[in-house]
Amino acid sequence: MSQRLADYDRLKLEELNYNSYLKVPELTSLQQLRSDPMHHDEMFFIVIHQSFELWFKEMLHEVDLLAANFTKGEVARSLKVLKRVQAIMTCLTQQIQLLGTLTPDEFAGFREALGTGSGFQSVQFREMEFACGQRDPWFFQFFEARPEERARLEARFNRPSLYDYFLRAMAADGFDVPKSVLNRDLNTTHQLNDDLVILLRDLYQDPGSAYHWVLACEALLDLDNEWSNFRSAHILMVSRTIGGKKGTGGSSGVPFLESRLSLRFFPELWEMRNSDWKTSAIAGAE
Numbered sequence: 001m002s003q004r005l006a007d008y009d010r011l012k013l014e015e016l017n018y019n020s021y022l023k024v025p026e027l028t029s030l031q032q033l034r035s036d037p038m039h040h041d042e043m044f045f046i047v048i049h050q051s052f053e054l055w056f057k058e059m060l061h062e063v064d065l066l067a068a069n070f071t072k073g074e075v076a077r078s079l080k081v082l083k084r085v086q087a088i089m090t091c092l093t094q095q096i097q098l099l100g101t102l103t104p105d106e107f108a109g110f111r112e113a114l115g116t117g118s119g120f121q122s123v124q125f126r127e128m129e130f131a132c133g134q135r136d137p138w139f140f141q142f143f144e145a146r147p148e149e150r151a152r153l154e155a156r157f158n159r160p161s162l163y164d165y166f167l168r169a170m171a172a173d174g175f176d177v178p179k180s181v182l183n184r185d186l187n188t189t190h191q192l193n194d195d196l197v198i199l200l201r202d203l204y205q206d207p208g209s210a211y212h213w214v215l216a217c218e219a220l221l222d223l224d225n226e227w228s229n230f231r232s233a234h235i236l237m238v239s240r241t242i243g244g245k246k247g248t249g250g251s252s253g254v255p256f257l258e259s260r261l262s263l264r265f266f267p268e269l270w271e272m273r274n275s276d277w278k279t280s281a282i283a284g285a286e
């Protein structure tokens, strides 16, 4: 190695440390309070929301990997990624509880500073919903003034969802996934398909050597479950912070959020639970 290159590497290493690698100074300069006079709890509110957005970023990163894995038929690898996404969601459901330390009067003390800022405008949350398969075009209205974010959302809206990638991988592995499901209009939310319910029930009942697909279904269900837990935790937190008041985004608040509580990304995985299961003995270790 030439002296010049060695010097260059040493310099690089000196520059690279915890703070420069993670850009800590930049990160910790992003909490800009708007309340005037300054309200102590606004910092807490900003930090919670910013950390949510970082985790949304990471989850989208993982969901893109899932799409690639399913396209390559790598089911076992997908399981590991799904586990991580679900673990992050579990963490976020816990994280929302932190807001339980904010009393209604404390929040009211700086709520005005938020203006019309609302979770409706979280492009990454909506991207996750679209990526997982919940596609309601009504939410585009919150991004009209932000063409870059709208374009990102539109891209997710038109791309196959996580469920589409999963079901295509099952079809590629020989499962008789209904054609109407495989060729569905991507710009919509997938609708419950009875034939798919039967296919999944049969898989669970008699997986043979395809047990990894059962595990993948269960991992998807875990994610759906955790998303729903997050919605519930958010509603409870909103109830204790603003009660029955309207949201800053203009919705009715809690009633609106409750109307979305029953949404499911993977409806057949829930519906198949209603099947009349044959009793069967699972061979244990002798």
Ligand code: HEM
Pocket: 048, 049, 052, 053, 096, 099, 102, 107, 118, 119, 120, 122, 125, 234, 237, 238, 241, 242, 246, 247, 248, 249, 250, 251, 252, 253, 254, 256, 257, 260
């Ligand atoms: C004191 C704290 C919070 C309050 C009072 C609150 C309140 C609300 C309300 C009333 C809505 C309905 C939309 C509207 O009219 O604005 C909403 C939606 C939403 N909030 Fe929160 N929220 C809080 C914290 C959070 C946190 C920490 C997150 C994490 C990112 C979050 C994410 C969202 C999202 C993504 C939506 C859209 C939900 C959907 O479309 O299903 N909120 N919030």
